Amino acid sequence: MWEYSEKVKELFLHPKNVGEIENPDAVGEVGSIICGDALKLTLRIDKETDRIIDAKFQTFGCASAIASSSVLTELIKGKTLDEALKLTNKDIAEALGGLPREKMHCSVMGREALEAAIANYRGEKKPAETKERIVCNCFQVSEEKIRRVAIENHLTTVEEITNYTKAGGDCGSCIPEIEAILKDIWSARGAPERPKKPKKLTNLQKIALIQDVIEKEIRPRLQADGGDIELIDVDGNRVIVGLRAMCAECPMGGVTIQGIQEKLRELVSEDIVVEAQ
């Protein structure tokens, strides 16, 4: 069973804004029953202000597809079209409290439906009507989509592309081509800038990351000066440490603690407060 966040479970069981707006101003349809998930988004738009005043969805798909669609409608209501277009699949996933990595394609589907709906309103061609080169025939994923999703989400492996777009997830014959596309993207741009730390950590993840940073980043530097550190406890954002060896008697202990705090804030969480035992 997938580990879904409480928000995903809630919106799956009690989705909001289900249905179809009668005579909608915009319609966005993506996915297909063949692929296993599909989303139809209908919008009511205030033509004076270009603001989305109502949004409804119909989704064929799993729990995360339904929850992604539902949260999408909540996120875009009240926004202008230009504001809504700034919404990324990451915003959808984050609003859900995260998605299993294999289900990230559900958030991408939400974003695509929104784009399709706005394009429909503005009289632009739907992506399906433009001549995009299909890379994954099983799931009808274009090169353009792979490039866009890879850049926006800092994806560097085929597995990640599959999780976000489904491309390469069936027969696998397009995998070499996806690899070539990724190589092309990142050789031209350099290594993707990845966020230095995850935005949301569970308690266990946070403790594990604190331990890891202390072991790999902090302790070696202290030991180089004849000192050492021991992690005593983690209580919420309070990290209690004991300075050992030379550090224990060092008159600059306060500065050392401050340096440790800065490093943990940089690599774990900005809210970390380090205290010496």
Next chain:
Amino acid sequence: MSVIYLDNNATTAIAPEVLEEMSPYLRDLYGNPSSMHTFGGQVRRKIEEARARVAALIGAEADEIVFTSCGTESDNTAVMSAVETYPYRRHVITTRVEHPAVLNFAKHLARKGFRVTFLPVDKFGRLDMEAFSGALDDDTAIVSIMYANNETGVIFPIPRLGELLRERKILFHTDAVQAVGKVPINVRELPVDMLSLSGHKLHAPKGVGALYVRKGTRFYPYIIGGHQERGRRAGTENVASIIGLGRACELAMETLDKEAEYLGRLRDKLERSLLERCPDALVNGDTEHRLPNTTNISFQYVEGEAILLRLNEYGICASSGSACTSGSLQPSHVLRAMGVPFTAIHGSVRFSLSRYNTEAEIDRVIETVPSVIKELRALSPYGREGLIINASSGGLHGKG
């Protein structure tokens, strides 16, 4: 809320009688069956009793039973033993609808340079007999074909296949993990050389299985080490679980006929009622030759994981062949091999019953499923006219 467990092809509850028989061997009687002293010897005798009980259920002799850790180990052992003992034969035959224990092992052998034939099935999940006959050649080391399919319950014609293979003197293994304890199997009459079974599919614990190896069959152990299992499977025995498996087989033998009738009746009621109450539902697979406890129903327009999670809210446990329940994005390889349309595969749900299911539980499921399907269909963008329904697909169809 009480749980209604209809996922017995995944695993079963341990029978109380089984647990009771195992219990002393988890507490007080902890001797090593290989030890020379009496404390270990009594455990050895109990293992031999279990071996006789397992053998009795399938009509084998006790020394034809090798205890393993699970069905997968039994399957891997059988196929590996064949290619080890017939090294000059480089061809393996299996089907496209096997359990991954055989399917992926065969793919592993293919990567190692073996020629592997994956036999097709028809829209009802039945083996293509022409393809079967055409695949056999003098280079074939082993044919491994499941007795009954875990997803659809479809039973293959193992006696007929075995006769053809015996004429050709080709080794025959059947993965009978889903069939043992559910349908009568007698290896005295069944022309197979090896047969796999698994404890947790018939109310014994997880982590124990057995491989039947017909006397005179060339055999090479897969796990090599000590002298346990007469050198055919090394490693200290999983004593309590083996004893549990023995008791579970004894129970199955006592109740098999009556239970098959009971399960078949409940299953048929469930199936019939769901087809009546849910438009655009259909049964996947051959409904004539299948296990009495299994039905695989596709609810078109809706997706399997969503169905399962909604049913979970009502305490109903089942499983699905939809892609979304796995990380692979590929829906059931079994249903795909059968040519079931994607519209149906994505919404497939397997209900598999056991002796512990009651008619009241089935009634609750019959009441619950249609409303869940209706709710999810109300969420779906697909109108009925938008569906691609392949009328030529196999199986029973519901109203609509």
